[in-house]
Amino acid sequence: MIEFSDIEIFKNNNGMRGMRGMRGIWGMRGMWAACGGKGMRAVCAGKGMRRVFAALALAAMIACCLSAATACDSTPSERRGASQGEQAQAEMAAAGSTALGAEWSTEAGGAAEGKAAGSAAAGSTAAGSAGGAETAGSAEPTEKPVFLLIPKQMSNPYMLKMFEGFASACAENGAIPRYGAVAVNTAEEQIDLIMQAMADGDVSAIAVAANNEDQLEPALKAAMDKGIKIISLDSAVNKNSRMVHIQQASPEIIGRALIQAAAKMADGDAVVGLISTTPYATNQSLWISWMQRELDEYPVKYERFNLLPVVYGDDLPEQSKEAALALLDGHPDLTTIITPSVVGMLAVGQALSERRSSVVFTGLGLPSEIAPFIEDGSCPWMYLWNPIDIGYLAAWTARALHDGEITGVEGDYFTAGRLGQRVVVGSADGGTDILLGDPIKFDRDNIGEWKLVY
Ligand code: RAM
DSSP: OOOGGGOEEEOOOSHHHHTTTTTOHHHHHHHHIIIIIHHHHHHHTTOHHHHHHHHHHHHHHHHHHHTHHHHGGGOHHHHHHHHHHHHHHHHHHHHTOOBGGGTOOSSTTOOOOOOOTTOHHHHTOOOOOOOOSSOTTOSSOOOOOEEEEEOSSTTOHHHHHHHHHHHHHHHHHTOEEEEEOOOSSSHHHHHHHHHHHHHHOOEEEEEEOOSSTTTTHHHHHHHHHTTOEEEEESSOOOGGGOSEEEEOSOHHHHHHHHHHHHHHHHOSSEEEEEEESOTTOHHHHHHHHHHHHHHHHOTTTTTTEEEOOOEEOTTOHHHHHHHHHHHHHHOTTOOEEEEOSHHHHHHHHHHHHHHTOOOEEEEBOOHHHHHHHHHHTSSOOEEEOOHHHHHHHHHHHHHHHHTTSOOSOTTOEEEOGGGOEEEOEEOTTSSEEEEOOOOEEEOTTTHHHHTTTO
8 A cells, every 4th residue: 555655756856957968958848849839838828827726736735745754644544545445446356346348339229248357347456565665586685766657737636546556566566656746737847857857867667647649759759768668657648659558448438438328318318518638638539539439420329419519627626617617507408518537527526516407427537536426316327447556557567668578569468466467469559558457337336335445
C-alpha cells in the first residue's frame, strides 16, 4: 500500500533553462509551437482565474505531501480504505465480477459473445505487495532507478489512483516513484517536467498521461535519445514519442458501450449531452470517435437518438459542473448526459442532484465517488477499469524496459508483479500497447462492493 510519506513530488525548477546548452529553451518552445502550441494557447486564453485556482490546489497538495508524516496521517481513513479496498478487490475477483466484455455489442441491438473471463476484475486480484525497498534476491544492493509519473493534472483523483498503483509496484520492484506536479491540463507543463527530468539526469523512466498526442514529441524524443525509457498510460502520445502505451481497455468497447448505455437508459427519444475533458486529450478524443462511429453505423437503431455537440469541462470540477448546468438550461428536453471523465462524472452527479433533475447520466466514473448516484438511480450504471492497476502495470513496464528485458516491440513479454505475464501487442496507431483488460460495469448490484475498492 502507498505510504504518502514516500511520495516524491517532482517540480519543474526551470530545467528547460538548464537545457539551453543542449537544445535551448527557445528551440524547444519553437518546436512545441510548431507542433500546434497555437491551438493550446487559444484554449488557455481567458482562463487566468482557473490557473490561479489550479495553482492554489497544487500548492496545497505539495504542502500535504511534503509534510507527509503529519499532514497525510490526517487522512487515515483514506489509507484504511485502500487496504479494505485491496481485500474487497481480491474478493470481487474471486467472485468473478461483471466485466463489460460480456455486454457490449458491435451488432445493432444485440449482445456480443461473452468475454468476461479473464477480465480486468480478475486481472485486478491484489496478491499483496512485496513492499521491500531493495530488489529481492540481489546480493549487492544496487542503486535504485527513479521512475516518474507525469499525470494529466496532479489533483485529479483518477491520476492519484494511478500513482497509488505506480508507487506500490515501485515498492515491489525496487524503484523510486515520483509524481509530476502538473497544475493545469496542458502539454506545456508536461514538457517542462520532461525537460527538468533530463536536466536532473537521475530519472530512468517516464510514464506520461498525455494532454496532447503530438505536442510532447520533441521533448520525449530528446529524453529517449538520452536513454530515458518512455511509456504513455491512460492517454497516449503518438507512436514516435513512446516505447509502449499502457491501454486501459479497448477504445472501441468504451465508445460503443457508452452510446449503447445512453440509448438503453432513454428507451425512446434520447437527447444526449456529451461533456468531455479537453479537446486535445488523446483518450477522450478516441472514445468520442468510437461513439460517433456507433451512431453512424446503425442509423436505424439510433434514429431517435440526438447527440448534442460535445462540450468541454477541462477535467476540472467547477468547469464540468458549469458545463452540466449549461446543458440543462440550454436543452429542456435533455434526457441523458454522458461524460467519459472521472472528474466530469462527479460534477454532473452533483449538478443534477442540486437541480433535482430527472436527467440521467452515465460514463466513466470512480465507484467510490459515484456510488450515491448509482444507489439513487440518477446514474443507472457506468463503466471503468482499475486505475490503480494502470499505474501498477506502468511501473512494472518501466522496470522491464529499464532492465532491458523488453524494448516495447510487438511480441515482447514480461511479468508485471501480481498482474502476471503481459504481452506487448500492436496498436491501432501503428505503435505498441500493453492492454489491461475489459472495462467493468458498475450498477446497483455490485456498486456496494466496488465503492470500497477505488
Ligand atoms: C479522467 C481523466 C482520465 C480518464 C478518466 C476516465 O479523470 O481524463 O484520462 O481516463 O477520467
